[in-house]
Amino acid sequence: MPALHLVDRDPVVDADELIEGLVPPPRFNDVRFSTYRPAPDQPSQQAAVTALSAFAETIARPPKKGLFRRSGSTPAGGYYLDGGFGVGKTHLLASLWHAVPGPKAYGTFVEYTHLVGALGFAETVSRLSGHKLVAVDEFELDDPGDTMLMTRLLGQLCDAGVHLTATSNTLPDKLGEGRFAAEDFRREIHALASRFQTLRVDGPDYRHQGLAPAPPPLGDAELVAAAQAPGASLDSYADLTAKLETLHPSRYGQLVDGVSSVQLRDVQPLDNQSAALRWVVLIDRLYDRSIPVRASGVPLDEIFTPEMLAGGYRKKYKRATSRILALARDAVS
Structure with a gap:
């Protein structure tokens, strides 16, 4: 049987497919909080499971008052999972997505930035602002423009009552260090960081x-x-x-x-x-x-x-x- 050649392929993806495709990748189809195995010597792992499980309950059954409500003057909040490679942050993020009712979206940083490029900023906000949860995996900065774009997008979604959760290997107030002149974007980075409660997930690369x-x-x-x-x-x-x-x-x-x-x-x-x-x-x-x-x-x-x-x-x-x-x-x- 002749081999396939990736160089001969020319995939085309339309805007509706991008929206429908905002789900966890196949590797994480079956992950749940119950399948995450916290290391006994890493208490932050169990703490993350406990916090995100409670967050999922809050999203599914929001209280009438408090930080995580979908109406009123208080915007929704979210969590930021920080830690090294292979500690299970994506497992936890996908587990949260599976645990809450829709509408909901899950994608990587680059998938959301391309969604804005395909639909336009206003249409992206319109399509996602009715979601209960927007999950962003691998929140890492490629350029200052993307930083400002995602800060603005997530800020508007949060103001609309959308709950947010993101993973990265860098704390929110450290984003951009060593990549570009972070001083010029400190205000945007700080504003984004203030939307999240940080959960540290420690441990070696499994x-x-x-x-x-x-x-x-x-x-x-x-x-x-x-x-x-x-x-x-x-x-x-x-x-x-x-x-x-x-x-x-x-x-x-x-x-x-x-x-x-x-x-x-x-x-x-x-x-x-x-x-x-x-x-x-x-x-x-x-x-x-x-x-x-x-x-x-x-x-x-x-x-x-x-x-x-x-x-x-x-x-x-x-x-x-x-x-x-x-x-x-x-x-x-």
Whole structure:
């Protein structure tokens, strides 16, 4: 069976599909608070479960008075889950989404910014302002414009009575540090932070607990053989990197929909930050869908250079490295 080639795909997503697609990714379809396993030596994990479970009850059965009501002069509030990689923040966020009645929305930062680009700001506010919950995963800043856009969007939704919850690896008042001149946006960042109660979720990255090192790169012949499986894809790493430049990141999910595994030929360290950030988004979409990854070339933990791992986007790159190594292990398990 001939292999699929991601570079030959040209996914198109319309505005209605974007709205309907604001749900947790397939990897998190079945997660619930009851399936989260807090580490006994990390009390903040159990505290987060307790707080978010109570928050879900509040959303489902709002009190007549108090902070979290949907009418009156007091705006709705929300939670901000802060912590390192692989501590289960996305599990908790998806569990909250599953625990509350609709209408509700769940998406990554980039999915919401693209929604505004597709619908316009006023229409996005109109469509989401009747929701009980808007959940934002991976709240990380790519540029100052997106910072201001999301601050304004979430602020207006909160004022409309929408409950908010977000995850990130950075506390709200630290967003933007090391990426751009945060001083110019301190007021917007502070205003956004004031909308949330922060929940710290501590612990080591569960994806690497007790696991063997990342699998070594394969030979090209092994990749070709693996790509004969139904639904498997095979692409040159350089060609796929070029393909990503032609697509908006919101389309990366559709790019890999229905793919059973991804084979990458001749992986090399990225020397361009824009290309590296696009790979972060693609890796996230692969991880969402639990798609195994095999590769030749350099080891997959060398995609992002030491300079990138020490720079302003280091948390994005470290999360992406953690996720692609988990997918590489899935390919040999």
